[in-house]
Amino acid sequence: MRNILVTGGIGYIGSHTTIELLEKDYNVVILDNLSNSDIRIKDRIEILSGKKIKFYEGDILDNSILNKIFEGENIDTVIHFAAYKSVGDSVKMPLEYYNNNINGTVNLLRAMKRYDVKNIIFSSSATVYGEAKVMPVSEKTPLMTPTNPYGKTKSMMEEILTDVYKSDNSWNVVLLRYFNPVGAHKSGLIGEMPNGIPNNLMPYISKVAAGELEYISVFGDDYKTIDGTGVRDYIHVVDLASGHVKALNKIEEKCGLKIYNLGTGNGYSVLQVIKAFEKAANKKINYKIVERRSGDIGTCYADPKLAKEELGWEAKYEIDKMCEDFWRWQCTGLKSLIEDEVLV
Secondary structure, X not given: OOEEEEEOOOOHXXXXXXXXXXXXXXXXXXXXXXXXXXXXHHHHHHHHHOOOOEEEEOOOOOHHHHHHHHHHOOOOEEEEOOOOOOHHHHHHOHHHHHHHHHHHHHHHHHHHHHOOOXXXXXXXXXXXXXXXXXXXXXXXXXXXXXXXXXXXXXXXXXHHHHHHHHHOOOOEEEEEEEOEEEOOOOOOOOOOOOOOOOOOHHHHHHXXXXXXXXXXXXXXXXOOOOOOOOEEOEEEHHHHHHHHHHHHHHHHOOOOEEEEEEOOOOOEEHHHHHHHHHHHHOOOOOEEEEOOXXXXXXXXXXXXXXXXXXXXXXXXXXHHHHHHHXXXXXXXXXXXXXXXXXXX
């Protein structure tokens, strides 16, 4: 299995995964509608990998482009990243999220079935565990109803893929539940590009460090954690990307349906992340303690043992490396995109 369709392959996790695939000599075809990505990232992927990639600009809701790809590219496996991912936006625009994430995934799966392509790796999320009460979170942790439309779409997509497998056991489906992806490629050429004010912690911290935002709000300092602030499992995006290559090896074994957590197994508090970023940027990060957010829990981190046992995968990078690489991206790659400079 060497011809991989990566939906959303110009995006944050998709671009890093594409580089990992190219380094392992997979042939990559990207489908991306560029709604939350920048076409110039394609050039940077090719610079970093030294290889050309096939790129189609289009949408997973568009049957004509799906047919064109499956008819012309001899695809044997799909890695599916093409979903909207902002929790806040999903609350404001639930219909758009359900249409893109649910209907788009069903449309993609129908196209795969038409062309007898029955191997898929799905970009899921630890949000499907909801407000888990017991830590660490393992794949056996009971799922709870997520508190927002984004999380609900991830849970529904998992159910759809599970039902597809149950209906036809010749499918191979790997569901990868991410914890908190951060960091960037070590080159500084590619990284996360949130639209507007970031929802996630590290991009927000980075903008404060860059002087674009005044301070970061820390939601609560009275949790039962090391310093009272919320603790989460942050994973370097390159570690996350390598997990997809390991999952492809599992698919090649005709694995059936498999589910894996991708996390470090360690939690870092908000203040620990701020301190690590201060070290990376050599700058003071201003923050203010504010009230807890409704629905937040004090601690959430992964039990990644199953991925290590069955995939031979484990995270390599710790928080200092995550912050260093993200800051390099903020100062070089992202800055050059904003200023429309050419980096080679």
